[in-house]
Amino acid sequence: MKILVCVKQVLDADGPVRIDASGKWIEEAPAARFRMNRFDEFALEEALRIREGFPGTRIDALSAGPARAAQTVRRALEMGADDGIHLFLDDERYRMPFEIASLIGAYASDRHYDLILAGVMAEDDMQGQVGPMVAEILEYPWATAVMSQKLHKTGDGPDASGTIYVERELEGGLREAFELTLPALLTIQSGINRPRYPALSHVLRARSQALITIPASRPGETDPVSFPAPRERIQSLEEPAPMKTGVILSGNPSEKAEKLRQILQERAFL
Amino acid sequence: MNNEIIVVAELSDNRILPVTYELIAFARALAAGDSAPVRMIVPGRETHAVARDLADETGLDTIALVGDPLAFYNAETWMTAMAARLAVRKPRYICIAHTSRGCDFAPGLAVRLGASCITAVEGFSRQDGAARFVRKIFNGKIKMDVTPERDTTVLTVLPGAFKVEQKSPRAHLAGSMEVLKIPDHPQKIRTLGVIPAEEQDLDLALADVIVSAGRGIGAEENLELIRRLAGLFSKSAMGCSRTVCDLGWLGYKHQIGLTGKTVAPKLYIACGISGAVQHIAGMRGSKMVVAVNKDPRAAIFQIADIGIVEDLMTFIPLVMDA
Ligand SMILES: Cc1cc2nc3c(=O)[nH]c(=O)nc-3n(C[C@H](O)[C@H](O)[C@H](O)COP(=O)(O)OP(=O)(O)OC[C@H]3O[C@@H](n4cnc5c(N)ncnc54)[C@H](O)[C@@H]3O)c2cc1C
Ligand SMILES: Nc1ncnc2c1ncn2[C@@H]1O[C@H](COP(=O)(O)O)[C@@H](O)[C@H]1O
Numbered sequence: 001m002k003i004l005v006c007v008k009q010v011l012d013a014d015g016p017v018r019i020d021a022s023g024k025w026i027e028e029a030p031a032a033r034f035r036m037n038r039f040d041e042f043a044l045e046e047a048l049r050i051r052e053g054f055p056g057t058r059i060d061a062l063s064a065g066p067a068r069a070a071q072t073v074r075r076a077l078e079m080g081a082d083d084g085i086h087l088f089l090d091d092e093r094y095r096m097p098f099e100i101a102s103l104i105g106a107y108a109s110d111r112h113y114d115l116i117l118a119g120v121m122a123e124d125d126m127q128g129q130v131g132p133m134v135a136e137i138l139e140y141p142w143a144t145a146v147m148s149q150k151l152h153k154t155g156d157g158p159d160a161s162g163t164i165y166v167e168r169e170l171e172g173g174l175r176e177a178f179e180l181t182l183p184a185l186l187t188i189q190s191g192i193n194r195p196r197y198p199a200l201s202h203v204l205r206a207r208s209q210a211l212i213t214i215p216a217s218r219p220g221e222t223d224p225v226s227f228p229a230p231r232e233r234i235q236s237l238e239e240p241a242p243m244k245t246g247v248i249l250s251g252n253p254s255e256k257a258e259k260l261r262q263i264l265q266e267r268a269f270l
Numbered sequence: 271m272n273n274e275i276i277v278v279a280e281l282s283d284n285r286i287l288p289v290t291y292e293l294i295a296f297a298r299a300l301a302a303g304d305s306a307p308v309r310m311i312v313p314g315r316e317t318h319a320v321a322r323d324l325a326d327e328t329g330l331d332t333i334a335l336v337g338d339p340l341a342f343y344n345a346e347t348w349m350t351a352m353a354a355r356l357a358v359r360k361p362r363y364i365c366i367a368h369t370s371r372g373c374d375f376a377p378g379l380a381v382r383l384g385a386s387c388i389t390a391v392e393g394f395s396r397q398d399g400a401a402r403f404v405r406k407i408f409n410g411k412i413k414m415d416v417t418p419e420r421d422t423t424v425l426t427v428l429p430g431a432f433k434v435e436q437k438s439p440r441a442h443l444a445g446s447m448e449v450l451k452i453p454d455h456p457q458k459i460r461t462l463g464v465i466p467a468e469e470q471d472l473d474l475a476l477a478d479v480i481v482s483a484g485r486g487i488g489a490e491e492n493l494e495l496i497r498r499l500a501g502l503f504s505k506s507a508m509g510c511s512r513t514v515c516d517l518g519w520l521g522y523k524h525q526i527g528l529t530g531k532t533v534a535p536k537l538y539i540a541c542g543i544s545g546a547v548q549h550i551a552g553m554r555g556s557k558m559v560v561a562v563n564k565d566p567r568a569a570i571f572q573i574a575d576i577g578i579v580e581d582l583m584t585f586i587p588l589v590m591d592a
Contacts, residue, residue, distance in 0.1 A: 013408040013544070014565070026412070097377070098387065125407050126547070127389050129377040132345075136378040141346055141458035144374045145529075165462075169529055170370045173467030173522065176343065179460045191516040231386040235402050235415040239567065246559075246575040248566075256578055257588035260560070263576060267558065269479060269503060269537050 001057040006118040007040040009072035039119025041195040043188040077206035078198035101133030106225040116185040131187035273306040274361040315341040329441025337452035342461040368426035386418030392431040409546040410569025477507035486542020527552035545570030
């Protein structure tokens with residue numbers, strides 16, 4: 001069995017998020033903290049659990065991004081992926097989901113993954129598109145927002161086949177179940193598992209293991225993986241006005257607490 | 271290229287879900303600029319009657335996309351059935367609900383059609399005649415305006431973002447209704463059915479005041495603080511963001527948002543919640559929103575009536591002592 005897990009490096013939004021000079025993406029402030037997209041941690045953890053059930057399974061973790069994305073690939077190795085692939089972008093420009101999906105699709109097209117896992121959504125662009133797009137490009141069946149899975153494999157080796165049972169999340173606590181023929185792609189919803197902390201042995205191995213770095217070329221060029229023309233264009237980014245109708249309480253913390261209590265009393269909540 | 275706008279209806283048990291009317295309102299507003307025709311697609315095993323009703327009620331031309339393979343939702347059948355019909359129509363826009371199912375098939379459909387794809391759309395503006403679609407990124411901290419580059423664009427529209435005008439009057443002229451039958455059965459995905467929700471309790475639905483915890487509470491122990499704050503109010507309940515459930519700090523029945531509960535209490539107090547669109551989708555109906563967050567730029571402040579920029583660990587005890 002061969003599994004590919006797509007892991008994206010994202011800017012941690014707990015800190016300041018500022019629009020860059022071009023007005024089209026986010027500034028990389030010196031203090032900016034980058035980390036693995038949390039939904040992808042769930043996807044990677046799910047792959048590790050499948051490997052535990054099917055020894056001999058190989059897990060590749062892949063990230064497309066600029067030089068710094070190598071840290072996220074390495075993080076995936078620390079968590080337990082067997083190989084790390086960095087589709088290297090030579091600038092920090094934002095790419096639309098279809099562009100990224102095409103790169104990942106081109107990389108995966110002749111590598112015969114039995115299963116591809118992605119996160120349900122990236123925390124930065126919040127598109128939720130790359131997973132199903134990769135599946136459609138590769139003509140794999142897919143299910144998004146998966147909350148549980150069970151793999152049934154028949155045969156072994158390169159022509160292994162089988163099916164995967166999945167439950168995907170609907171609104172209001174409902175789920176719906178499907179059986180997909182392998183090879184297939186799933187996007188993993190948060191809460192399916194508890195991602196583990198890296199084991200020391202993996203951390204040590206990851207430190208010395210070389211990443212597989214593949215340059216992603218510019219549109220028009222072909223080798224080894226290249227970009228299609230973008231299908232959408234960002235016109236502008238904007239920080240929304242902090243408040244439409246409300247007020248931000250001012251003063252020191254105790255004054256604010258006093259004001260809040262007053263307001264709540266006036267409105268008869270207290 | 272033609273300027274037609276297609277709305278894909280979302281049904282449950284052969285009933286039109288309310289989000290479909292939001293899509294219609296969105297499509298009509300989008301059409302107004304260039305008086306484009308809006309047409310509905312109603313997929314399902316036997317949607318003739320539902321499609322007929324919709325055509326009567328809205329005056330829109332409606333296509334009932336029917337057949338046994340469409341008895342249950344299935345990404346493969348949905349996408350294949352729609353792509354075949356849409357590829358010949360070449361509509362300008364295809365509007366799909368940003369629901370679990372909508373998000374499941376929309377991006378694949380866009381790839382198959384060679385279309386642009388814009389998800390979680392909350393609105394649009396017009397500039398030099400072209401529509402710019404508005405969506406949020408970074409948990410709502412930044413607003414993004416996007417334009418499509420292709421002749422056809424697949425849009426998923428965020429539930430609750432686009433208000434339905436007061437129950438629009440029944441159309442004077444009923445729309446036409448066309449039936450298209452789907453023969454193709456799915457090859458790679460088999461539908462096994464819907465699994466009912468675990469038992470729910472009514473606490474959140476009945477509460478006047480909901481005090482909600484986000485990842486910003488920092489640790490499970492600190493839930494106690496939130497619980498004590500909730501205890502100040504009568505008829506109160508504890509809610510939380512999805513992240514808090516994922517961390518195992520509270521059960522999923524407390525989750526508020528797109529994939530959790532939708533609530534509309536008299537007072538909603540958000541503690542350490544960033545205000546991602548998926549969370550807002552479940553509480554935007556609250557009468558009054560108080561937000562406590564240490565980040566002055568957190569998106570939750572955009573919809574708050576009272577905002578407090580403080581560390582909740584120091585602030586909440588002060589509120590209880592005040
Ligand atoms: C398909 C899908 C469905 C989803 N459905 C839902 C849903 O139904 N409900 C939901 O909630 N989410 C849902 N999400 C997840 C959503 O996108 C966000 O990831 C989630 O809401 C973030 O939760 P949070 O605000 O608790 O955490 P974060 O976004 O991490 O925010 C934490 C906040 O706490 C603040 N903070 C930190 N420390 C302190 C402190 N000491 N004092 C004060 N403030 C502090 C930070 O400034 C930050 O704003 C869904 C996602 C997907 C992809
Ligand atoms: N640059 C990338 N490198 C690797 N995987 C990615 C990348 N962008 C997106 N993905 C995967 O696609 C998922 C959805 O991303 P998005 O469509 O951007 O919301 C993420 O959770 C990742 O699993």
